[in-house]
Amino acid sequence: MSTLAPLVLPPKPRGRWKPWLGLAVVLLITAVTLSPQWGIAFSFEAIVKNWQNGADKVLALLQPDWSFFPRTIPPLVETLQMAVIATFVGAVVSLPLSLWAARLTNPNRYTRGLLKTVLNAVRSIPDLLYASVLVAMVGVGALPGIIALVLFNVGIIVKMVSESIEVNDAGPLEAGRAAGGTQLQINRAIALTDAWPAFVNQTLYVLELNVRASTVLGLVGAGGLGLLIDAVRTFYRYDQLSLIILEILVVVVVIDTVSASIRKRLV
Amino acid sequence: MTTLTPTPPGTRARPALVLPAKPSSWRRLTATIVVTVIVIVAFWSVDITWARLGSLPGEIVRYLWLMFAAPNWDKIGEALLQTWRSVEMAWVGTVIGLVISLPLSFLAARGFAPAPARGVLRLLFSVIRAVPEIIIAIAILSVTGLTPLTGALALAVNSVGTLGKWGYEAIEGVDPGPIEAVRAAGGSTPEVIRWGVWPQAMPDFVSFWLYRFEINVRASSILGLIGVGGIGDMLTSYTQYREWSTVGMLLLVVVVVTMSIDAVSGALRRRITEGASVRELDR
Numbered sequence: 001m002s003t004l005a006p007l008v009l010p011p012k013p014r015g016r017w018k019p020w021l022g023l024a025v026v027l028l029i030t031a032v033t034l035s036p037q038w039g040i041a042f043s044f045e046a047i048v049k050n051w052q053n054g055a056d057k058v059l060a061l062l063q064p065d066w067s068f069f070p071r072t073i074p075p076l077v078e079t080l081q082m083a084v085i086a087t088f089v090g091a092v093v094s095l096p097l098s099l100w101a102a103r104l105t106n107p108n109r110y111t112r113g114l115l116k117t118v119l120n121a122v123r124s125i126p127d128l129l130y131a132s133v134l135v136a137m138v139g140v141g142a143l144p145g146i147i148a149l150v151l152f153n154v155g156i157i158v159k160m161v162s163e164s165i166e167v168n169d170a171g172p173l174e175a176g177r178a179a180g181g182t183q184l185q186i187n188r189a190i191a192l193t194d195a196w197p198a199f200v201n202q203t204l205y206v207l208e209l210n211v212r213a214s215t216v217l218g219l220v221g222a223g224g225l226g227l228l229i230d231a232v233r234t235f236y237r238y239d240q241l242s243l244i245i246l247e248i249l250v251v252v253v254v255i256d257t258v259s260a261s262i263r264k265r266l267v
Numbered sequence: 268m269t270t271l272t273p274t275p276p277g278t279r280a281r282p283a284l285v286l287p288a289k290p291s292s293w294r295r296l297t298a299t300i301v302v303t304v305i306v307i308v309a310f311w312s313v314d315i316t317w318a319r320l321g322s323l324p325g326e327i328v329r330y331l332w333l334m335f336a337a338p339n340w341d342k343i344g345e346a347l348l349q350t351w352r353s354v355e356m357a358w359v360g361t362v363i364g365l366v367i368s369l370p371l372s373f374l375a376a377r378g379f380a381p382a383p384a385r386g387v388l389r390l391l392f393s394v395i396r397a398v399p400e401i402i403i404a405i406a407i408l409s410v411t412g413l414t415p416l417t418g419a420l421a422l423a424v425n426s427v428g429t430l431g432k433w434g435y436e437a438i439e440g441v442d443p444g445p446i447e448a449v450r451a452a453g454g455s456t457p458e459v460i461r462w463g464v465w466p467q468a469m470p471d472f473v474s475f476w477l478y479r480f481e482i483n484v485r486a487s488s489i490l491g492l493i494g495v496g497g498i499g500d501m502l503t504s505y506t507q508y509r510e511w512s513t514v515g516m517l518l519l520v521v522v523v524v525t526m527s528i529d530a531v532s533g534a535l536r537r538r539i540t541e542g543a544s545v546r547e548l549d550r
Contacts, residue, residue: 241406
């Protein structure tokens with residue numbers, strides 16, 4: 001004879017208050033950041049007041065000034081030139097540095113740590129800040145823009161490629177060492193071949209980022225479409241601005257599509 | 268009768284070493300040629316006086332020396348205040364962005380909304396992602412004025428683009444089992460979302476929000492360049508005054524603040540997506 005065992009519910013999981021605590025902290029910080037005293041003073045009133053004089057300008061965004069098109073071509077070309085050159089230089093600089101930053105290809109902990117720290121610092125400054133400082137250093141033009149993009153690219157490529165080297169199979173590298181290869185020979189013959197797809201993939205990804213970034217670098221005087229954006233915005237020619245935004249959209253989408261299709265076949 | 272004479276060593280015919288055919292490389296060759304041509308054309312046609320490159324390294328070292336040999340710490344108070352303003356912009360932008368993007372990413376995910384809505388939303392997300400946030404800020408500043416609010420709104424708009432995309436990808440990636448279980452038990456769509464999707468997707472969502480906050484912290488310092496306030500605003504002014512020692516101090520502040528926020532947010536993200544470490548569970 002069998003009796004039905006009484007239904008024993010498992011205890012409720014502990015720590016169910018944790019998400020609520022998180023939510024409370026987020027709400028508290030948000031309240032502080034929105035308060036007029038401590039924060040950025042979010043007020044619908046100001047928006048409503050500005051709406052009347054701003055609305056016609058926003059409307060102008062919907063009516064692109066097509067006659068402006070010929071004047072946008074040279075800056076657009078310069079933007080693409082900057083993106084291509086910066087990607088190339090960035091990739092060339094990054095390849096040896098990626099091998100330097102990965103544990104498998106550089107067993108020395110100290111030189112590796114040093115490089116990683118420097119690159120972390122380099123990566124934490126946005127490209128436009130580099131550009132604005134570099135314009136003051138080397139003057140207006142495409143050159144400071146390219147240098148800014150290169151700095152930004154090296155930070156990204158080295159991080160991504162060195163991380164992908166670390167997850168690569170260590171076997172071939174050990175085989176190379178067992179065959180008596182020096183670290184340099186192993187890196188060149190084995191690690192480089194393994195890292196190649198990741199490297200090309202990241203380089204194309206960085207090209208996409210560069211096209212996007214180089215359109216605005218001119219805002220601080222570093223050449224390209226941004227110079228034109230700065231000019232039309234001081235005259236509130238939002239119809240011309242809208243044409244430039246459209247061009248950026250088209251160029252970015254085209255480059256992204258091409259690069260994404262190449263990357264898909266690669267990996 | 269023939270005698271078997273052993274073949275002297277070394278003379279026996281070895282099978283010829285047959286190498287496998289080389290992989291056809293015309294594709295790689297075309298790719299190399301195309302890339303080379305593009306790069307050469309870009310270098311050749313760009314409007315740069317290459318002669319200046321020679322003096323450039325020296326110049327840059329000189330400026331780095333001016334900036335970092337003795338950073339000017341007098342303005343540190345104002346710098347921290349402006350940094351706080353930038354971080355606030357980033358925070359508000361992220362919060363507004365996540366509030367808007369959360370429902371939208373459900374509408375853009377397969378299985379929760381009609382296909383046309385999905386297509387429109389996905390197009391909207393990718394268009395937003397293609398426009399840099401600083402241009403969004405320029406476009407809306409005639410309505411909202413040159414205030415930190417403009418910066419926050421521009422970041423919010425841009426965040427909707429990325430958070431929406433990551434969100435619907437995460438929703439589509441969850442295990443369909445629990446969703447079917449809720450459906451089978453008679454759950455409505457909100458209940459499916461609450462009990463079938465959310466428990467699985469929540470860690471992803473929270474980590475996306477944190478990651479987007481990190482991006483926004485960087486972007487908010489950029490937005491200062493057009494005058495909406497914050498650390499970028501201060502940096503441009505001091506660059507224009509050519510007060511290099513102050514610029515150096517400001518750059519150091521940006522690096523330290525960004526890296527600390529990244530570290531905290533990264534640790535939180537790891538804790539959320541990977542769960543507690545073994546030691547913590549023992550307690």
